[in-house]
Amino acid sequence: MNYPGVSVVLPILNEERYLEHAIEAILTQRYEGKLEVILALGPSKDKTNEIAKRLHEKDSRVVLVESPSGRTAAGLNLAIKAAQFEIICRIDGHAEISDTYIHDAVAIMEETNAVNVGGIMAAVGKTSFEGAVATAMRSPLGVGGARFHVGGKAGPADTVYLGVFKKSALLKVGLYDERFTRAQDWELNYRLRKSGGIIWFDPRLVVTYRPRPTLKALAKQYFEYGRWRHAVVRTHKGTANYRYLAPPIATIIIAISLVAGFFTHPLFYIPALTYASAVLFGSLLIGKTLAEKIALSSVLATMHISWGIGYLTSPRKLIS
Numbered sequence: 001m002n003y004p005g006v007s008v009v010l011p012i013l014n015e016e017r018y019l020e021h022a023i024e025a026i027l028t029q030r031y032e033g034k035l036e037v038i039l040a041l042g043p044s045k046d047k048t049n050e051i052a053k054r055l056h057e058k059d060s061r062v063v064l065v066e067s068p069s070g071r072t073a074a075g076l077n078l079a080i081k082a083a084q085f086e087i088i089c090r091i092d093g094h095a096e097i098s099d100t101y102i103h104d105a106v107a108i109m110e111e112t113n114a115v116n117v118g119g120i121m122a123a124v125g126k127t128s129f130e131g132a133v134a135t136a137m138r139s140p141l142g143v144g145g146a147r148f149h150v151g152g153k154a155g156p157a158d159t160v161y162l163g164v165f166k167k168s169a170l171l172k173v174g175l176y177d178e179r180f181t182r183a184q185d186w187e188l189n190y191r192l193r194k195s196g197g198i199i200w201f202d203p204r205l206v207v208t209y210r211p212r213p214t215l216k217a218l219a220k221q222y223f224e225y226g227r228w229r230h231a232v233v234r235t236h237k238g239t240a241n242y243r244y245l246a247p248p249i250a251t252i253i254i255a256i257s258l259v260a261g262f263f264t265h266p267l268f269y270i271p272a273l274t275y276a277s278a279v280l281f282g283s284l285l286i287g288k289t290l291a292e293k294i295a296l297s298s299v300l301a302t303m304h305i306s307w308g309i310g311y312l313t314s315p316r317k318l319i320s
Contacts, residue, residue, distance in 0.1 A: 001110065003033030006102055007083030007167075008091055011067065011075030012052060013042035015093030018210060019051050025096045027059060031103045038063045038079040039093075042070025048093075073176035073184045080170060088165040095162070096208040105164040108154075108202050115169035115197035116189060118160025119205025121148050126210070132287070132295035133211035133218060141282045142300055144243035147201050157201035159189040161209075169197050179319050182228035190236055215298060219306045226310025231318045244311070250275065251308025276301075 008026050012019065026037050039052050041064055056062045065082050067075035080088055087109070089102055108117045123134035136142030143149045148161040163185070173191040176184050189199050212218040226247065233240045254272045261269035279300050287293030 001107055003031065004087050004106065005034035005036070005085035006031070006087045006089050006106065006164075007080075007085040008035065008037045008089045008102075009040065009076055009079035009083060010037070010091050010093050011040045011042070011072045011079070012044070012048060012093045013070045013075075014044045014046050014048055016044075016046040016048045016051055018094040018096075019048060020055070022091065022093050022096055023055050023062065025099070026091065026102075027061065028099060029097075029102045030099050031106075033106070034085070035102070036061050036063055036084060038065060038082055040065050040067040040075030040079040042067045042075060044070075071178065071181060073178045073180055076184075077175045077178065080167065080175060083167060086167050088167050088170065090162045090165070091207070092162065092209075094210045098206055101205060101207070102164070104202075104204055108200060108205070109164060109166070112198060112200045114200035115192050116160065116163040116165045117200045117202060117205065118148065118163040119202050119207065120151055121161035121209050122206045123209045123211050127213065128289070128291040129215075129295055129299075130211045130213055131289070132292045132299045135286055135288060135292055136296060136299045136303060137209075137211060139282075139286050141286060142303055144246065146243065147203075151203050152201070154202040154204075155200070157199050158193070159186045160199060160201050160205075161185075161207055163189075163199075164205075169195075180228060180231065182224045183232045186229075187232050187235070190232070190239060215302055218299065219302050222303045222306035223310035226307035226312075227314035227318065228310075229307075230311045230314035234314075234316065235319055247304050247308035248311040249308075251305055251312060254305070279304075 023037060029035065039062065041049050041052055052064055056064050065078050067078050087106060091097060105117050123137040125131035125134040138149060140150055147157060169192060173195050176188050180187055193199055212221050229244050254275055257268055257272035280297050283296035283300060284293050287296050
């Protein structure tokens with residue numbers, strides 16, 4: 001196996017809680033090739049940039065670039081342009097990788113000739129609430145059957161979590177589309193596939209992801225997911241599938257059920273009650289602890305309905 005140099009790129013904004021752990025996991029990789037870690041620093045309001053500067057002073061492999069907008073896609077593009085190596089490994093400041101992640105990803109890329117390889121978004125919570133969110137994010141009941149959430153066999157995929165790319169392929173399609181605040185990964189992978197590239201999923205590539213810590217933050221996250229996923233569908237016609245359409249359809253049915261039940265006849269409450277019962281039963285089924293089982297009903301409903309409302313209310317002016 002060859003060991004090409006790898007540039008690890010991270011868009012950083014308000015990541016003081018996890019940044020040092022994320023960078024430590026990268027710098028201690030069991031990989032025989034050269035590594036550099038490029039942090040695209042946004043205008044953080046916490047001590048993130050101070051921590052980043054300290055990491056740079058401690059290890060010259062940590063490179064800092066300014067990202068004035070703080071937007072994910074813009075930061076990634078700045079970091080990729082500054083990268084000196086052909087292999088680009090995207091990591092987030094609140095994610096952690098195993099010590100063989102880069103070695104395994106490069107090996108899989110050589111075996112498959114893929115332009116992007118990635119694996120599982122392994123949500124892991126620290127609090128009981130975060131644990132419930134993590135369970136929901138790794139269950140088909142919460143996020144559908146996407147392999148990068150729930151696992152599956154290695155093979156070509158529409159998208160993967162984060163990813164390890166060939167820089168030449170990224171430059172060929174014009175890098176990340178900076179108009180997208182969310183869903184920029186899916187949108188980029190769509191263009192990579194349209195240009196003839198292979199996106200490859202492998203469950204051996206696991207990235208630890210830290211879920212949102214509150215119900216309000218979770219609702220905001222999934223609302224944004226929904227509205228930006230609809231923006232992708234509008235930009236690239238024919239890319240909608242049942243996983244994206246299920247939450248907005250369910251939201252419409254529940255809303256009609258509640259309104260009709262209130263103003264006409266209680267029988268119209270049946271669809272809403274059926275959904276609530278399914279969520280409650282599913283929570284009891286997939287919850288690992290009593291605390292999770294109790295929290296999961298609100299977590300699952302928040303994820304579904306927030307996504308649905310975001311999708312349904314997504315304005316066309318999001319992409320100008």
